[in-house]
Amino acid sequence: xxxxxxxxxxxxxxxxxxxxxxxxxxxxxxxxxxxxxxxxxxxxxxxxxxxxxxxxxxxxxxxxxxxxxxxxxxxxxxxxxxxxxxxxxxxxxxxxxxxxxxxxxxxxxxxxxxxxxxxxxxxxxxxxxxxxxxxxxxxxxxxxxxxxxxxxxxxxxx
Numbered sequence: 001x002x003x004x005x006x007x008x009x010x011x012x013x014x015x016x017x018x019x020x021x022x023x024x025x026x027x028x029x030x031x032x033x034x035x036x037x038x039x040x041x042x043x044x045x046x047x048x049x050x051x052x053x054x055x056x057x058x059x060x061x062x063x064x065x066x067x068x069x070x071x072x073x074x075x076x077x078x079x080x081x082x083x084x085x086x087x088x089x090x091x092x093x094x095x096x097x098x099x100x101x102x103x104x105x106x107x108x109x110x111x112x113x114x115x116x117x118x119x120x121x122x123x124x125x126x127x128x129x130x131x132x133x134x135x136x137x138x139x140x141x142x143x144x145x146x147x148x149x150x151x152x153x154x155x156x157x158x
Contacts, residue, residue, distance in 0.1 A: 001028065001029055001030070001031070001032070002028045002031050002032065002033045002107060003028060004021070004024045004025045004027075004028040006028065006031075006033060006056065006107060007024050007027075007028065007107075009056070009079075010054065010055075010056055010079055010080045012080055013054060013080035013081070013082065014080075014082070014131055014134050014135050014138075015054055015082045015128065015131050015132065015135070016054075016131070017131055017134075018127055018131070019124070019127060019128075023124050023127065026117070026120075026121060026124055027109075027117075027124065027128075030109060030110075030113035030114070030116065030117055031054075031107050031108060031109050031113075032107070032108050032110075033056075033105065033106070033107055033108075034053075034105070034106045034107075034108055035103075035104075035105055036058075036100045036103070036104045036105075036106060037100065037103055038100055038101060038102055038103050039099070039100065039101075040099065040100045040104075041097065041098070041099050041100075042060065042084075042098040042099065042100065042106070043084065043094050043097065043098050044094065044097050045064060045065055045093075045094050045095065045096050045097045046093045046094060047093060047094050048093055048094075049084065049086060049087025049088075049090075049091060049092060049093060049094050049111070050087055050110055050111055051084060051087055051088065051108045051109055051110040051111060052082055052083070052084045052085040052087055052088050052108070052109050052114075052132075053082065053083055053084050053098070053106045053107070053108050054080075054081075054082050054106065054107040054108075054109075055077055055078060055079050055080065055081050055082070055083075055104060055105075055106055056079060056104075056105040056106065056107055057079055057103075057104060057105040058078070058079070058100060058102045058103050058104025058105060058106075059076060059077070059078050059100070059101045059102035059104065060076070060077045060078075060081075060083060060098055060099065060100055060101065060104060060106075061073055061075075061076050061077075061098070061099050061100075061101045062074045062075045062076075062077065062083055062096050062097070062098050063096060063097050063099070064095075064096045064097070065097070071097070074096060076101070082132070082135060083098055084098065085132045085135060085136075087111055088109065088110075088111045088114040088132075089129075089132065091111060114128075
């Protein structure tokens, strides 16, 4: 459990958009704060997904391992960004690895606590899910743009 004031400096996060002060108060009751130092691994690809994370301070790198043993950075995230959100939606193993690259303060929401919130306050849970879907949509659009650029580059260089 955290205090709702923990959300004040990240109020513009997509995850928190359109949430009232009362919503934030209720959400703070099911979230936890975690301090993590530079170099700390938050989770590793294929491990069970148990929580989503909202970055309050610091930088987190999301990466993926490839067959050759190379680790490729997918995205670097900072304050107000969320990651690991699929864990509370589908409960499947992690699709990537998350590591702290600059001392971080994270707010976490565990899947079990999200499920309880769904029972206790379906309206708040729906607003959170809609905000998470906005994050998904943005990431898919960006990936599509990168894919289109990659295809255009490969056609030009052929």
